[in-house]
Amino acid sequence: PTLDAIKEKGTFTLMTATGFPPFEYLGADGQPAGVDIDVGKLVADELGVEYEVLDMDFGLLIEALKSGKGDMIGAGMTVTDERAQQVDFTVTYATAGQVLLLPADSTITSAEELKSGDYTVTVQANTTGDIYVQDTLGISSPLQFKNAVECAAALAAGKADAAVIDSVAANTIVKNYEGELKVLDEMVTEENYALAIAKGQEDLVEFVNQVIEKNIENGTIDKLLEEHTAL
Ligand code: GLN
Structure with a gap:
C-alpha cells in the first residue's frame, strides 16, 4: 500500500525477528522491544496511525513483506x-559488522582460523553472518539457529566452538x-x-527516510541504541 492506503487502513505494521538485542x-x-520497534513507532506516530508489530523468524521476513x-x-x-533486488531499503540508520563470539576460554584469535574446518561454527540462519561463514570461510554447513540469542546459548552450552554474529548484538x-x-x-x-519496504512504494520510502534522518539528527537513534544496550 502507498502512504494513503496505510492512513486509510489506520495501522502501520512492522515485521521483526526478536532474539537480536538491542x-x-x-x-x-x-x-517485542528494541531500537527497531521504537523506530517503527516513530513512523506510525508521524503517520498518525495505530502501530502493530509482527514477530517471526528472520528468514521469513522478506517473503512476508513481499506478500x-x-x-x-x-x-x-x-x-x-x-x-535489494527483492525489497527497497531506506537510508542507513546503524552500522555493524560480523564478529566472533567465543567461549571465554577459547584459544581462537581470528576468523581465519575457522577455515581449518576443525571447529563447529554457529550462525543465525539466512543472515549475513551465515553467508560470510559459508562463502568466505568455506564452511558449508554451519550450525544454524534462528537468532543470535540461540547461537549464544548453544555456545555457552558447549554445542559450538564459535558464533559469527553481528557486532552490536554480540x-x-x-x-x-x-x-x-x-x-x-x-x-x-x-x-x-536499513529498514526494508516492498517495491513500488516510493512515497513510503521517502516518508520513512525523513523520519530516520530527523531522528539521527536530533540524537534519538543514538539514545535508543544506548537505552536498549543498557538492558
Ligand atoms: N544483519 C544481519 C543480516 O541482515 C543479521 C540480522 C538479524 O539477525 N536480525 O543478515
Whole structure:
C-alpha cells in the first residue's frame, strides 16, 4: 500500500525477528522491544496511525513483506545487493559488522582460523553472518539457529566452538554471559542496517527516510541504541 492506503487502513505494521538485542528482543512483558520497534513507532506516530508489530523468524521476513503481511521490516537487516533486488531499503540508520563470539576460554584469535574446518561454527540462519561463514570461510554447513540469542546459548552450552554474529548484538548478549563468553575485537565485515519496504512504494520510502534522518539528527537513534544496550 502507498502512504494513503496505510492512513486509510489506520495501522502501520512492522515485521521483526526478536532474539537480536538491542535492535529487537522480548521485553520483560513478553512483547517485542528494541531500537527497531521504537523506530517503527516513530513512523506510525508521524503517520498518525495505530502501530502493530509482527514477530517471526528472520528468514521469513522478506517473503512476508513481499506478500503484504506488513508494511516494513525493522530487523537489524543489512543492505545487500541480493536483498535489494527483492525489497527497497531506506537510508542507513546503524552500522555493524560480523564478529566472533567465543567461549571465554577459547584459544581462537581470528576468523581465519575457522577455515581449518576443525571447529563447529554457529550462525543465525539466512543472515549475513551465515553467508560470510559459508562463502568466505568455506564452511558449508554451519550450525544454524534462528537468532543470535540461540547461537549464544548453544555456545555457552558447549554445542559450538564459535558464533559469527553481528557486532552490536554480540556485544549486548555477551553481558548476560559474564565469564562464560567473550567477543573478539576483529570485525570481519562492514555492514549498513536499513529498514526494508516492498517495491513500488516510493512515497513510503521517502516518508520513512525523513523520519530516520530527523531522528539521527536530533540524537534519538543514538539514545535508543544506548537505552536498549543498557538492558
Ligand atoms: N544483519 C544481519 C543480516 O541482515 C543479521 C540480522 C538479524 O539477525 N536480525 O543478515
